[in-house]
Amino acid sequence: MLAFMEKIKVGVIGLGYAWERLHHPAFEELADRYQITAICDINRGRAEYWGQRLGLDINRDVYTNYLTMVERRDLQVIDIMVPIAQNHPVAEAIAGSGKAIILEKPMGASVEQAEATRGLPERYGIQMMIAENYRYSEEFNLIRDMVRLRKVGTPVHFSYHRTSCFPCAMKKDTFSATEWRQHPDYSGGDLLDAAIHDLAGLRHVFGAVEYLQALGVPQKDDFSPYAAVTVNLQFMNKVIGNFTYYPAGQEPQKPLVGLRIFCTQGMIYLEEPQCGIINVFYNDGRHEMVTYRPMRGYYNELVNFHNALLGREALAVTPEMEIGDLRTVFAILQSITEQDVVKVDRVPYFAVQG
Known part of the structure; x- marks a missing residue:
């Protein structure tokens, strides 16, 4: 469990529209609770743009390979925003690192993938929130x-x-x-x-x-x-x-x-x-x-996730709920x-x- 006043260090995978227009504004509003520490995107130019915008070290904190980024021990949470077909395989790879996960909906490209995603928190002993903002x-x-x-x-x-x-x-x-x-x-x-x-x-x-x-x-x-x-x-x-x-x-x-x-x-x-x-x-x-x-779901989900990591409340949208x-x-x-x-x-x- 994290310390009460500790900022949670976040690594971000995927810097497209979902990051730019939905997740990033909510993280900005909650800068007293979260710190974006590392980012990853397959488009190097886009990754460097966001690295500069966030004040990150381009050589140390900006990645094009999420498997390399997730090896960092200082990261506590990984926020995953990738195309739907990649949701489960990326989440599974990150879960193995023991880091908590924010995963965009849907939690898989098929019912079978979603069932496998649902089992990741218990299998790896992690917290996972499915970002269903509605x-x-x-x-x-x-x-x-x-x-x-x-x-x-x-x-x-x-x-x-x-x-x-x-x-x-x-x-x-x-x-x-x-x-x-x-x-x-x-x-x-x-x-x-x-x-x-x-x-x-x-x-x-x-x-x-x-x-x-x-x-x-x-x-x-x-x-x-x-x-x-x-x-x-x-x-x-x-x-x-x-x-x-x-x-x-x-x-x-x-x-x-x-x-x-x-x-x-x-x-x-x-x-x-x-x-x-x-x-x-x-x-x-x-x-x-x-x-x-309107549009407060992204902020509210990050507040809930922060409180859950601190042990102050339960996650509201778990894989068990979202699979329905x-x-x-x-x-x-x-x-x-x-x-x-x-x-x-x-x-x-x-x-x-x-």
Whole structure:
């Protein structure tokens, strides 16, 4: 266990968009708790740029081979942000060093890889957090509390629609511009990379999924096997609902369909995660607007990880929890292929208890 006031020394693997736009700003905000001590990227120019920006010694602290970097004894945590197909093999190699791990979702490119990743903490006696920011976001935690505390009565059903328009963003300075996302070498494409966030948010609110049945519109574009998917879900707490994901097009009408949870005394409405407002409508005509700060999941997950390393609290998103999100994606793919209902979770782990 680390000393209470000790800064945690972090080594970073992968300096692309996830580092630049998501993890690095959160580490900057928590500079009193974390110290970026070494960095690694296969692109030497990018690694040196970040080395200079972070004030690191270019010859000592900047690497292109993560296996060399991980040999450093001063590093306590490794933050892994690599293409999805590399998540498990890199995590396994780092786990063998005995260092704690922050691993971007999903925790593998297949269910088999994810199962192997889940076993790494026990196998090597390390702490591992899966960086699923929706589970740490203010909006989904507020909605989870509203559901658990029956703010508008008992939840009955929901509708959740998300549009991402991957083709719109492919030629812009976005995640969609990356080659490995445009031509993924893993099943599911954008469903496993992006839609998994929304499914994690739903599972965070309602718990484990009992059954699902899915349909998809096939397409030839590599980024996703389906232009759109629609999924009927039944959670183990018996809430039912529909999730639709449309990565191949746009949703021009405003307000967006968003997430709508229908309860016995009203409705909870989130237009989209970055809007900053959760609308609560009551059956008696009352209306409440609950504000939140968007994009706080990355900060919150690092706070939780720091506290867990100090022994002050448990990790909120462990591999055991996160594997259910990945399993749900592959259950959707299975259901579309087999044209059948698929059972997802066998036991109600992390389900909201009424």
